[in-house]
Amino acid sequence: MQTGFILLGFAIAALSPLLTFSHLWQVKEWRADRLFDHLRSEGALRQLLGVIRLPVVLLCVVLAAANLLSPGIASGIAMTVLAAVALMQFAMRRQPMPVWTSKGKTITGLGFLLLLLGGTAAALCPRPAVPLLLPLLVLLAPVFLMMAWTVLLPLDIFLKRKILNRASTLRAQYPGITVIGVTGSMGKTTTKELLACALGKDAAATPAYVNSEIGVGRWLTQQLSKAATPNILIVEMGAYRKGEIALLCSVAVPDLGVITAIGSQHVALFGSQEALLEAKGELIEVLPENGRAFINIDSALAAKLKTKARCPVTTVGTGGPSDCEAFDIEETPRGIRFRVGEAQFSLPLHGTHNVTNVLLTIAVAEHLKIPRAVIAERLSRFAPLPGTFSVEEKNGVTILNDTHNCSPESAAAAIRWAESQQAQEKILLTSGIIEQGKEALLVHRELGKQSVPVFPRVIFLNKKLAQFFAQGFGKNVEFYSKEISPVKPGALLVCLGRMPRSAIERLLPR
Numbered sequence: 001m002q003t004g005f006i007l008l009g010f011a012i013a014a015l016s017p018l019l020t021f022s023h024l025w026q027v028k029e030w031r032a033d034r035l036f037d038h039l040r041s042e043g044a045l046r047q048l049l050g051v052i053r054l055p056v057v058l059l060c061v062v063l064a065a066a067n068l069l070s071p072g073i074a075s076g077i078a079m080t081v082l083a084a085v086a087l088m089q090f091a092m093r094r095q096p097m098p099v100w101t102s103k104g105k106t107i108t109g110l111g112f113l114l115l116l117l118g119g120t121a122a123a124l125c126p127r128p129a130v131p132l133l134l135p136l137l138v139l140l141a142p143v144f145l146m147m148a149w150t151v152l153l154p155l156d157i158f159l160k161r162k163i164l165n166r167a168s169t170l171r172a173q174y175p176g177i178t179v180i181g182v183t184g185s186m187g188k189t190t191t192k193e194l195l196a197c198a199l200g201k202d203a204a205a206t207p208a209y210v211n212s213e214i215g216v217g218r219w220l221t222q223q224l225s226k227a228a229t230p231n232i233l234i235v236e237m238g239a240y241r242k243g244e245i246a247l248l249c250s251v252a253v254p255d256l257g258v259i260t261a262i263g264s265q266h267v268a269l270f271g272s273q274e275a276l277l278e279a280k281g282e283l284i285e286v287l288p289e290n291g292r293a294f295i296n297i298d299s300a301l302a303a304k305l306k307t308k309a310r311c312p313v314t315t316v317g318t319g320g321p322s323d324c325e326a327f328d329i330e331e332t333p334r335g336i337r338f339r340v341g342e343a344q345f346s347l348p349l350h351g352t353h354n355v356t357n358v359l360l361t362i363a364v365a366e367h368l369k370i371p372r373a374v375i376a377e378r379l380s381r382f383a384p385l386p387g388t389f390s391v392e393e394k395n396g397v398t399i400l401n402d403t404h405n406c407s408p409e410s411a412a413a414a415i416r417w418a419e420s421q422q423a424q425e426k427i428l429l430t431s432g433i434i435e436q437g438k439e440a441l442l443v444h445r446e447l448g449k450q451s452v453p454v455f456p457r458v459i460f461l462n463k464k465l466a467q468f469f470a471q472g473f474g475k476n477v478e479f480y481s482k483e484i485s486p487v488k489p490g491a492l493l494v495c496l497g498r499m500p501r502s503a504i505e506r507l508l509p510r
Contacts, residue, residue: 006134009083010119014138016086016095017053018115021142022108023096027498029212030103030149030156034240037435042464056081057135071132078135107152111145118144160214167217168251170224177229179252180364181283183237183245184260184302185276186410187357190349190388191260192236194361197382198375199368203232208385209404211238216248232368237283242275245282255291256367257283258360261299263409277301284308294363296356297322314367316359324363326355331420343372347379350391350400353413389414395508396489398423403504406433406497408443412450414496419454423492428455429480429507431497432465441468448472459484459507461499486510 028034060074089095098104115137122133171179182192189209196205206219216235223233235252239245262280284293284305291311297303298317306313315322318329326345329338335348338355340362347358358379365375384390387404398421402414411433418426428451436443444465449472451458459478460466470477478484486509487493495504 006079006123007116007119009079010123010134010138011116012086013079013082013135014115014119014141015112016089017138017141018108018112018145019098020096021145022098022104022111025145025149026098026101026104030107031240032149034435037437041434041437041440042462052085053082053139057139060135061132075132075134078132079138082135082138103156107145107148110152111141111148114147115141115144160217163214163217163221164247164251167220167224170221171251171253174224174229177224178232178256178368179254180232180234180256180258181237181245181249181252181254182234182258182260183239183280183283184258184296184299185263185280186405186407187260187296187354188236188238188258189404190354190384191258191357191360192234193385193388194349194357194379194382195234195258195364198361198365198370198378199232199234200370200378202230203234204230205234206236211236213244213247213251217251220252239279239282242279243282245279246286249283249286254283254287256364257287257291257293258364259284259293259295259299259302259305260357260360261296261409262301262305263299263407273301277304281305281308285310287311292367294360294367296360298356314363316356316363318355318359324359324366326359329355331417340372343376345376345379347382349382349384349389351389351413351417353410353416354389395510397487397508398492399504400492400494401504402494402496403499406430408433408436408447411447411496414494415447415450415454418492418494421492424490425457425488426455426492426494427487427507428458429461429493429495429499429504430459431461431499432469433497440465441471444468445472448474455494461497461503482506 024038025035028038057078060078063074098108118137119134122137180195182188182195188211192205196203204223206216210216210219216237220233223230233252235248235254237245237248259280262277285308287293287309289310293309293311293313295302295306295313295315296317297315298319306315314324316324318326324340326338326340329336329352331350331352335346335350336352336355337344337346339345340359345358349358361379362372362375366372385404387401389400389402392399392401400414400418402410433443445468448469451473457478458469458473459480460469461480463479466477466479480503484507486507489509493504493507
């Protein structure tokens, strides 16, 4: 009976850090490279162990080692505190949870099973010092999840290949379908959605935020298995390493390729700006000679990819001669407005940096024989995805929500947009820009400098990046907590970087 209670307390105590780590790793798409880069930049101990568990366990181990407490009593105290912390997390609904996909269930479930087996072995071992292994195993919960991921990795690779092979086989059966690949460091999700809007019922686009191999493979299989297959497939292509876009292209076989803008997003994973550029260029390199590339030459790095194309290239831009150029650009309360030739375009999409994304859409749609007037009419009804530079009003506060993804370039664009707006007060809420590697200090310091004339109040969800930002900002930067004071009606709240919706809601006036 006593052993059963001990194991119950162990299971409760260990479940919380296991779920927290599972949530974190799932956000990083179960990729070891993204996970380790995050832990390296954010501090592994704090991320893996929290602020309470490690001190409690170490204190009990020290007391037992000094013979001030028996190992059994020290372990009991530690397990009681750890279980109480876990229960409090669940009771207060502050426990991070993974999304229960098939993969999430399998990895988390196996990790918890391995952890319980280790705890049972420790609890049943008769040696006097063994009770202290239980709280130590709680600290090692992330290790057991890594073990589960490693055990399942061969199966994951097998299933991935099966999914991609199935999608590739189906794609080969439909040579008449037009596939449009869209990539870039920023703007690819918005451009993909713009294309779906402009091309109408003949087109289908990858779902929101689906741009990796398995997600794209499953979606292609679904689309190509329909009785009425779409004539045009729009595929968003993301990557964190060289070769990943090439793999997507080998399955989707794009006829048209769209390059939005290339900056420094995920540069820490690519290793260098040059490697990032080469990875994005994989889309242009695979286009057939009778295909076409569409490139935003306002982005100096994207413009370099013109030389990689074997097919004709259409350029778009706002700052100089291009094949499709915008004039008379202005930001209105409803969105952006500009002219292409004699045609006027007005979209409920904010941020003048999005003009090039619209130009890419216009160029692709015209290439596919859609009249410019029809394109303009369809785009006038465009609705951006939540979290992709979308603007909303709530409780008297204007919210710019750009929390799906954040790069130095998109953050700078948001700051410029905020500067042009009229508001009683402007507040920046941000988690910072992830996966910048050694450039994190310089990137956030520069953003701090840009924010000085715009935001009297800045709130960060990441203490380390807040310190970098503050060096350029030169003023106090608040750290987000449950005691944070809300903003006032009439304010503009600019939200940048990954964060839960609850973080935004808590800042709104009641």
